[in-house]
Every structure is written in structure tokens, then in C-alpha cells.
Amino acid sequence: MADTAKPKGGGTARSTGGRRRSRKDTAPNIADEQPKTLLDYYRQMLLIRRFEERTAQAYTQARIGGYCHLNLGEEATIVGLMTALQERDYLFTNYREHGYAIGKGISPRSVMAELYGRSTGVSKGWGGSMHMFDTQTRMLGGYGIVGGQLPLATGAALAISYRGGDEVVMCQMGDGTTNIGAFHESLNIAALWNLPIVFVVVNNFTGMGTTVEKSSAEPELYKRGSSYRMEGVRVDGQDVLAVRDAATDLVERARAEQKPFLLEAISYRMKGHSVVDPAKYRTAEQAEEAKANDPVLAFERQLEEAGILTEEIKQEIADSVRDEVTDAADFAENSPHPEVSTLFDYTYATPVPNESRRMPADPVFAE
């Protein structure tokens, strides 16, 4: 699985700085890229798309519980960002993280099983949609509390800096998150202590139903780091190559220069805030705009026009992605739920007294 979820090797490994572009004048050109690399990106984007469609379906069928936020519309951003990270780099995200988890190298099976709340899930079924953790691939969580990931990611960057490591932390969040105190505390600390972290704001224009303009006094979010003298960059989140280049640039600079950066990716949320949100607050034009900016379709068209994505390859990829998603869903479906007897297993890491007091239905004054 790892080889399909996380690109490896020449096509995407990038040296520091060498390919830095001025983002304004020269958009990345697919003619400069290896077709194999491009097809790999396309496949990953399609995988996230189909995975999330399947997730929505399973949620509607009550196979998935809790709240469930999808990455539909965010595929180019995710693949671009994840390509920029090395395996040893750390990732923190918000609750809209299924695609990131896959992109960081967690198998779709473990992600889907987690969504289904099964014990084969990446958090053993205890985290669910919003809380995926995997120390092996260095995905240090999905976080359900808005802004929850920011101070923690900053601390992980401090650990790297303290130890003199050369890893980088990427900390993803939504636009609405830039208004909570934790954002400002974290950026300040990261800048003050020169920590190797890239904060990434995925700007899909809304936090639930509230627009950026209605909630942020500086709506150009990449500028919000300026009071901490933190360099900020804005990139078109619907363009996987542009995201990859911008993110690689900042990740490698964070690594080399030991300082934090802020990256804003302009993206679209194709559906409601969560699966159950009909997004009635959106106008028909806004919904249309999101649809018109479908990053998967756009990239597909681009590759077709360039002659890279032939009918045959397209079908091949579609089939293999479909199989992978079906396999993940089947795996989840056939996995066991956590045993009721494990209800107390993860409250404390060390033994605690008064075990029976945790079962209030048990007789407390039996002799």
C-alpha cells in the first residue's frame, strides 16, 4: 500500500531551494514533469476522492458513527502537501484528515476501519473520523477541537529543535482556526524560538457557515504571521504542482534555516461542513464555483490534454483505485468492533487503584 499512498523516489524528492519559483510569474508547468510522477499524483487524488465518496456513503448507511468531515475538493492540496514531506517529517491536522492520513502513508484499510470504529483501525477504533494517530508514519493526529493541534505541533517542533534533529513539522488547519487564540500563541512561540514548523491554512472560505471576511480582520490569511515576522505564502490549492512546490520550498527552508513558515492554500469544500450538513447557507453560485473548481477533474483534463492520461491508463487507474477503496471498505466491514471489556483499557497508561470504582453499576457496598 505504502507505495501507492505515498510517493517515493526521484520524481518528488526535491533539493532545498533549487526549484524555488516565483509563484506569481511562472506557474509550474506539467511539461517539466515526469509523466509517471504526474500520474502518481493523479492516482492519489483520485484515491482520496473515491475514498471520501465511499466514506460519505458508509456514513449515510450508519456504518460510520460520530461526526465526519470530508476532504472532497481538497485533494490537490493534500497530495501537494504530503508530497512535500519526507517520511521522517511529522504531521498534525484538524478533524478533516482522512485524506491526509492516507497521504502520510497510513493504509486506506486502517483509515476506513478507524472510520467504521473497528479495532483494526489506525487508532484501534477509539479515535474515529477526527482522531487518527500513527506514530509509525508520524501522523500525530487529527484533532476535533479547533486549534487543538497548533500548540502541540509547535511542541513537537520544539522537541526537534531541542534535540537538533532535521525533521520538520507540518501543522494543517482551516481558515476559521486562524481566529482562535491558540493560533496566535503558537505562531508567536514558533517564531520566537525558531522552530522548524510549517503552518498550513487550508482556506476553503468558510468555517462551518462563517466566511473568512466575516470572521478575520486580516482576510488575507497568509499575512497573519506578519506580526510574528513569519514569512507567509499563498498558493492555489487546486493546483497540485503549485502546492507541492510552495510546500516543498517552505518545508525545506524550515529544515535548513530552522524557522517557521505560514502557507495558505486556497481550496474548495465541495460539500457541507460535515456529511450531515446540507450547507444551505451557501448560495447556488458558491456551490457552482466549488464544483467548477474540482481539482481532480481539472488535473484529469490537464493530463488528458497533454496526452499523458490516455483512455487506457485512466481506466486502469480508475479500476485500481476502485479496488483499493472497495478492499478498504470490505476490510473495515469485516473487522471486529472494540470489545466492551476494553472500555477502561486506555484511560490510563499505568495501573490505577480502585478498579471497581470505574464500574459504578457494580455493587460498591457489597461485603
Next chain:
Amino acid sequence: MTTKLTIGKAINEGLRRAMEDDPKVLVMGEDVGRLGGVFRVTDGLHKDFGADRVIDTPLAESGIIGTAIGLALRGYRPVCEIQFDGFFFPATNQTFTQLAKMHQRSGGRLRLPVVLRIPYGGGIGAVEHHSESPEAYFAHTAGLRVVTVANPEDAYWMVQQAIACDDPVVFFEPKRRYWDKADVDTTRSLTSAAPMGAARIARPGQDVTLVAYGPMVKTALQAAEADTDHSVEVIDLRSLSPIDYDTVCSSVRRTGRLVVAHEAPVSSGLGAEIAARVTEECFYHLEAPVVRVGGFDTPYPPSRLEEHYLPDLDRVLDGVDRTFAF
């Protein structure tokens, strides 16, 4: 004249009436305006009272409650909506260090008529952050009044009483009961409603007192109904801080037995406080130790384990049985 209202709609109507009666009443929170809040409790208020009185705030709980305190200092009566129990915590500082203490700190000069509306409790298949019962944290803090409702009638009146109160009131809304319906007489005057601080005997009985509040009142009533061996008196506590011990203790003196049920974990929960106080005040009337029924001492579990975590009818009945088995 009565109207059939759900608990959610009753709070909505209560808010509306409070806003009509007093122009100083403001509603603020994340998506409370155009969207009408995640549970649609503020639905329609933005349209009728405008964006100046129904304020869509940025995503900033600390900022919301902090600015509400500032508004209250200047004579307004803000009602803040926190979307879910677990999202309150970024505002802990403002609530516990300022809101609860400024009346005392100012020698009584300052009054803080702020209402914090917080949907709480589990049972909707949500998870951590979306299902918790944090009432004990608040009840432990002097200076805050903490109330919760179990039916549309109380929802309608108590939200207005909370707004009219010159103390800060934390108003817990039982989210899994939002859709429960009943008749409410909305034509009475606010002063004729039962006081916010008083407990209510929801069902009279002789053999055992069963204290519950918020979402567990319905479960307690079902348990009382189901228990054909004992006559169970159900008390709906309504005010969690301060607690109406007169009502609780006089019931226990009659029945000699007490079970307290809540969704929150048992350890250091409201049940512990009530058990201690009742033991102090009714020791010689008690036929058995006070029994607590509640959530387990573990963070809220994933949705598939929820039914095992939440105290249900059986667990409440088991608690009742245990007081008789003693």
C-alpha cells in the same frame, strides 16, 4: 393557551421573548445568526432582531465569553452559545477567573448577567467533545449558577429566568432531548413560573428518592414506571448549583433511600456532592447508603461503546435495587 414545543424550540421561543422584552439582551456565538446555530436553537432570531442583536462571532470561544463579560459590565445581557460541551474549554479562563469572581472582587459593585448556553450529554452517536457532561466543573466554582432543563416547559421559562438573573448562569441543554415535545403555556408571566433555583418532584413516590437532572430525568421517570416493586419518587434537580437541598432532603426523610443518576462520571460528580450532603443532613433517616449511578471514570468512548457507557434504564433500576438489597 398552550403550544406544543420541543425543548429546542422552547428555548428558541424563550430567547425570542426575552429579546422582545429587553433590548439589552443579545445573542452571540459561532453561526448563531444566519445559520441559527448547530442545533437551530437560535433559528429565526437573526432575521427578526438583526445582526446587531444576534451576533455571528469568529471561531473564538475565549473571545466570545470574554466580550460577553465586557458587554455585561456595560449593562447588556449577553447569551452566548457554545456549540458543544467539549468546545467550551478554550473559554475556561474567562469563565472561571473572571465571570465567576468579578461580583465578589468588586465588593458587589459589578453584576454579570451573562448566560452560557451549552448543549451537553451523550446519546446522539457523537463522540468525545460532542457528548460530554462537564457540569461538575462549573458547579464546583462558586459565583456561577448552573442549571439544566428536562422538559419544554422548563426550557421555555428557565432560559428567560437565566437571562433575567443578575448572576452568570450556565444553562446546560440536554442535546439528546432537544426533540422531546410537550405542551407549554407561553401566555403566563415570567414571575408565575417555578423559580429557577428550585428542584421539582417530577413523580411522587414513597419508597426511594431518585434524583436526576437534564437528559437523565426521562430515564429516571421510565425507571420509576418500570419498577413495579417500589414506589419511586423522581426529583428533577433543575438547578445544579446551588442545589435545592430542602426538596431533596425532605423527600429522603420520607423515603429513607436515595439514588442519584447522571451521565457524568460518578467520581467527584454531582452525585458525590449530593450523597455527602444528604448523609450529613438525613443520616438517621437513611435506610441504606446513597447510591450513585453514572458514567464510568473514563473519557467519553467511541460511538459503538456509547450504549455501554451511558447509564440507561437498567443501570438506574439496578441502582434502585441496590438500595433495597442493603
